[in-house]
Amino acid sequence: xxxxxxxxxxxxxxAAMDVFRSKGxxxxxxxxxxxxxxxxxxxxxxxxxxxxxxxLAVLDLYxxxxxxxxxxxxxxxxxxxxxxxxxxxxxxxxxxxxxxxxSCLIVGASMExxxxxxxxxxxxxxxxxxxxxALYDLLAEAQLRGQITTDRSATDLAGFLVTxxxxxxxxxxxxxxxxxLTRYAEVALTCxx
Amino acid sequence: xxxxxxxxxxxxxxAAMDVFRSKGxxxxxxxxxxxxxxxxxxxxxxxxxxxxxxxLAVLDLYxxxxxxxxxxxxxxxxxxxxxxxxxxxxxxxxxxxxxxxxSCLIVGASMExxxxxxxxxxxxxxxxxxxxxALYDLLAEAQLRGQITTDRSATDLAGFLVTxxxxxxxxxxxxxxxxxLTRYAEVALTCxx
DNA sequence: CACTATCTGGAACGATCGACAAAGTACCGC
DNA sequence: GCGGTACTTTGTCGATCGTTCCAGATAGTG
Numbered sequence: 241x242x243x244x245x246x247x248x249x250x251x252x253x254x255a256a257m258d259v260f261r262s263k264g265x266x267x268x269x270x271x272x273x274x275x276x277x278x279x280x281x282x283x284x285x286x287x288x289x290x291x292x293x294x295x296l297a298v299l300d301l302y303x304x305x306x307x308x309x310x311x312x313x314x315x316x317x318x319x320x321x322x323x324x325x326x327x328x329x330x331x332x333x334x335x336x337x338x339x340x341x342x343s344c345l346i347v348g349a350s351m352e353x354x355x356x357x358x359x360x361x362x363x364x365x366x367x368x369x370x371x372x373x374a375l376y377d378l379l380a381e382a383q384l385r386g387q388i389t390t391d392r393s394a395t396d397l398a399g400f401l402v403t404x405x406x407x408x409x410x411x412x413x414x415x416x417x418x419x420x421l422t423r424y425a426e427v428a429l430t431c432x433x
Numbered sequence: 434x435x436x437x438x439x440x441x442x443x444x445x446x447x448a449a450m451d452v453f454r455s456k457g458x459x460x461x462x463x464x465x466x467x468x469x470x471x472x473x474x475x476x477x478x479x480x481x482x483x484x485x486x487x488x489l490a491v492l493d494l495y496x497x498x499x500x501x502x503x504x505x506x507x508x509x510x511x512x513x514x515x516x517x518x519x520x521x522x523x524x525x526x527x528x529x530x531x532x533x534x535x536s537c538l539i540v541g542a543s544m545e546x547x548x549x550x551x552x553x554x555x556x557x558x559x560x561x562x563x564x565x566x567a568l569y570d571l572l573a574e575a576q577l578r579g580q581i582t583t584d585r586s587a588t589d590l591a592g593f594l595v596t597x598x599x600x601x602x603x604x605x606x607x608x609x610x611x612x613x614l615t616r617y618a619e620v621a622l623t624c625x626x
Numbered sequence: 627c628a629c630t631a632t633c634t635g636g637a638a639c640g641a642t643c644g645a646c647a648a649a650g651t652a653c654c655g656c
Numbered sequence: 657g658c659g660g661t662a663c664t665t666t667g668t669c670g671a672t673c674g675t676t677c678c679a680g681a682t683a684g685t686g
Contacts, residue, residue, distance in 0.1 A: 247633095247634095262548065263549075264457070264459060264544065264545045265459075265460075266457060266458075266459030266460040267458075267459040267545065267549075269672075269673065269674080270673075270674055270675080271672085271673090274635095279634085279635085280634060280635040280636065281635085281636085281674085281675075281676090282633085282634065282635065282636080282676085282677080282678090283633070283634060283635080285674095285675070285676075286632095286633075286634090290674080290675080291674065291675090341548045343543075343544050343548070344544075347540075347544055347603050348544045348545070350536075350603050350606040350607050351457065351536050351537075351540055351541040351544050351545070351603075351606060352457045352460065352541070352544070352545060354606055354607060355455065355534045355536070355606075356456075356460075361607075364607045365607060365608055368604075368607055368608070391623070392619075392620055392623070396616045396617065396619070396620050397620060399604075399613055399616065399617045399620075400616075400617045400620035400621060402600075402604065403597065403600035403601055403603075403604050403617045403621075404596065404597060404600050404621075405600070406599070406600040406603035406604060407595075407596035407597050407598070407599040407600025407601075407603070408596055408600075409603070410540050410543050410544075410596075410599035410600070410602070410603065411561075411592075411595070411596050411599060413543040413544060413547055413548075414543050414547060414554075414557045414558060414561055415558055415561070420592055423589045423592065423593075424589065424592045424593045424596045426585075426589070427585055427589050427590060427592075427593035427624055428593060428596075428597075428621075428624070430584070430585070430624055431620055431621070431623055431624050462642075462643065462644080463643075463644055463645080464642080464643085472664085473664060473665050473666075474644085474645080474646090474665095474666095475645095475646080475647090475663090475664065475665065475666080476663070476664055476665080478644090478645065478646070479662090479663070479664085480663095483644080483645080484644065484645090
């Protein structure tokens with residue numbers, strides 16, 4: 241028909257994600273987003289409709305990039321304790337990985353956007369629940385096999401583990417001490433005993 | 434000397450706190466703060482110097498109102514498990530208390546402001562550390578008395594508990610389910626066994 | 627090759643941002 | 657009661673906000 245879109249949509253969303261993660265939603269201006277993506281504001285509005293639209297796209301990419309692999313790992317069929325530990329270590333790595341101080345988009349969105357935008361709130365609940373569900377299935381199976389404690393229900397244990405992951409994100413933002421965070425994660429894992 | 438200040442400084446800071454908690458730092462405008470406090474913007478600038486100044490005052494009041502009582506409770510000399518449980522239950526109550534969806538200022542500040550303003554970062558670290566320290570003293574004493582596990586150091590246990598508290602704040606923002614949060618808190622407490 | 631539908635970057639919009647100065651007002655010590 | 661001082665109010669500043677629109681550029685169609 242006519243001219244095709246020139247830029248890579250995913251790359252633009254990815255660049256926008258870094259900005260939102262470091263400056264928050266309100267703290268990020270369209271100017272910031274233009275510079276980060278290399279796009280004119282016109283192109284952004286044509287592609288995403290609004291700042292909110294772009295933010296939602298960023299949120300979806302974040303889910304796809306971080307939450308989905310975690311769920312896949314939990315459902316991989318490997319040893320329950322091993323994969324859960326791997327998820328925790330991976331989270332600590334992600335927090336302390338680079339020096340760019342990119343906070344967790346999920347936690348940030350929970351604090352800043354969940355109460356303002358129902359679409360954000362839905363996505364957050366959906367992401368958390370799919371993670372909890374994957375943990376639940378894994379833990380329930382492990383309980384049947386006698387690999388972990390049955391003192392607490394798999395539901396509670398799953399919810400607790402997600403809570404701990406969120407807590408690690410917050411602690412990492414306050415003090416990104418990899419060794420300390422790892423030790424806190426280890427303590428959390430002892431709840432499975 | 435001269436005309437006395439007409440408004441209650443603490444009341445103004447308290448009103449501003451509610452706004453910051455519900456809208457975040459960047460999401461709150463001076464107009465919002467004027468309406469909430471009932472003060473003209475001129476008065477706010479005379480009293481606090483800037484929006485940042487007011488935010489720091491809010492942060493200090495939040496510490497004084499929530500963190501300090503927690504530390505006092507932990508140092509009250511009562512049974513370690515009982516006071517720790519009380520701190521957790523109190524946190525869950527605070528999260529699910531009213532329907533106004535006021536998120537935790539500490540967590541919000543960690544996500545939104547810690548990387549932008551060193552004075553905020555300092556206050557956050559100081560608050561967390563005083564809470565960790567109070568927990569440490571309590572736990573170390575409890576370990577000597579054989580009241581809790583010695584499998585993990587008191588330092589790690591204290592850090593883990595603070596991590597869990599932060600996690601509960603995040604989970605509460607995503608889904609303020611009091612019963613679920615309480616069960617997650619219970620699981621966290623089993624780490625002391 | 628000409629046409630045209632679409633994309634692009636940037637200018638410009640009204641609104642609102644944080645901040646401030648000037649003017650008015652109420653209180654103090656004298 | 658008076659002068660002076662500090663506080664409050666009001667209006668406004670330039671900058672920046674998110675958004676829209678437009679003119680030019682470009683790639684696909686016939």
